[in-house]
Amino acid sequence: VGGDLPPIDRMVAEFVTAVITTPRVADRLFDQAHAVLSDREIVEVLQICGYYWCLARVATVLDITSTTIHGQMPSLGDS
Numbered sequence: 001v002g003g004d005l006p007p008i009d010r011m012v013a014e015f016v017t018a019v020i021t022t023p024r025v026a027d028r029l030f031d032q033a034h035a036v037l038s039d040r041e042i043v044e045v046l047q048i049c050g051y052y053w054c055l056a057r058v059a060t061v062l063d064i065t066s067t068t069i070h071g072q073m074p075s076l077g078d079s
Helices: 007-021 027-036 039-061
Strands: none
Touching (some): 007 039, 027 039
16 A cells, blocks of 8 residues: 555555455554554544545435536635
8 A cells, every 4th residue: 555655654544444444453553553653643543534434425325426626726725
């Protein structure tokens, strides 16, 4: 997963992949994640995965397609 990423990012990507695709993450992988992420950071990663998975499931069940943005998308600093 993510061969050209820094080692920490590659490990987080592997952890996220396991979280999304399996009901439980292997102890080895959890220990690797916990070696570089604090308890709080692990919870934050899990929350982001959960939000993504939940919204993706709702969109799939309701057959919602993504909106195409035409033109330039405004940035957060634009008023």
